[in-house]
Amino acid sequence: MSESKKTKRRQRRGNGEGSITPPEKNHGKWKYTTTVCIGADGKQIRRSVSATTKAELMELAARLRIECGMATATDKDMTFSDLVKLFLERKANESKSSTLKKYQSMDNTVFVKLYPYKVSKITPDMVNEILNQLKNEGLKNSTVNSYRKGLATVFNFAIKCDIISKSPVMGTVKMAERKRTVMVLPTKSQIDTLLARAKERDSKARVGAAPIYPVILLEVATGLRRGELFGLTKADIEGNKVHVNKQMEADGTIAELKTASSYRTITVSRKVLDEVLAYSPDSREVFKITSAAFWQVFKRFVKKNSDILPENFHFHDLRHFHATYLLSKGIGVQNVSRRLGHADIATTLSYYSHYLPQEDERAAELFEDF
Secondary structure, eight states, rough: HHHHHHHHHHHSSTTTTEEEGGGGGGSSEEEEEEEEETTTSSOOOEEEEESSHHHHHHHHHHHHHTTOOOOOOOGGGGGGHHHHHHHHHHHHHHHHHHHHHHHHHHHHHHHHEEEEEEEEOOOHHHHHHHHHHHHTTTTHHHHHHHHHHHHHHHHHHHTTTTTTTOOOGGOOOOOOOOOOOOOOOHHHHHHHHHHHHHHHHHSSOTOOOOOSHHHHHHHHHHOOOHHHHHHOBGEETTTTTEEEEEOOOOTOOOOOOGGGGGGEEEEHHHHHHHHHTTTTTTBBBBSSSSSHHHHHHHHHHHHHTTTOOOOOOOOHHHHHHHHHHHTTTOOOHHHHHHHHHHSSHHHHHHHHGGOOOOEEEEEEEETTTT
């Protein structure tokens, strides 16, 4: 075969970048072929992709080179849209469904704003502008920072794939977050009043309205994380045992728990369980409301009853109350840690060491009769 025919049959690219076969030589489709490596027998191991258009072929070729660890300078022409597609494909194979959903949500909210741009041309100023837009749309600083972190993850993926050498997120500004420095703890009397008012509120609520009393009661009695609480079904309750084995995401979907220690079985007063379950006799779920929907109801309820609650009170403070109340009554920190689903006792102590019973004086008293 002459040199001219070889050139016509196949468009050769730079060394190591593979070759392209035109449609007339490949059953009507563009084809890209590249050598992945040399096998033990000394023969080339090759991979190829085909597409109906050359533009589509170049996108598939870029993905193939990245998958094979062969990304080249030509991949720097990849758009952010193509990068995100590749990133999500990789996450679908490596991550839990809840993690994948988080990035898919970011894709629809923030990633899409960078879709038209080439990855290599995206600057810190462009990322900052998008983050400021989100801030101006009314999002909390903590939410904007979570989107910034998501962008950083995607750009770090691009660095690993040799598409860029430096992440543009490195030059952006993290939003200042206001975090509570002091744990807000209601007293036993305040909890009793809160439960009484919640029960009264439910008795006067319109027919079909989601009750608030059983949610607060079960949270006080278990200290579950909010997603764990709303992920409970009646099948998770056996006698006075509650099996914590899943959680509800913000969008209402059920997902796996994030850590092995979160999977646990705790004992709960059967009297409490009967009272809670009486509010949903015909439901498979313990609570017939999503976590996000309840959060809105709870915030209004707290605002209306702020006269009997500590300032800046949140739902999570009920979990803190559960833990500290148990410790104050002499329940061992190891058991409290297990009920909370902490990875180890050190985590529990980092939160609640100041609320452990003060036994130093009692220790001294033991030696008075020596």
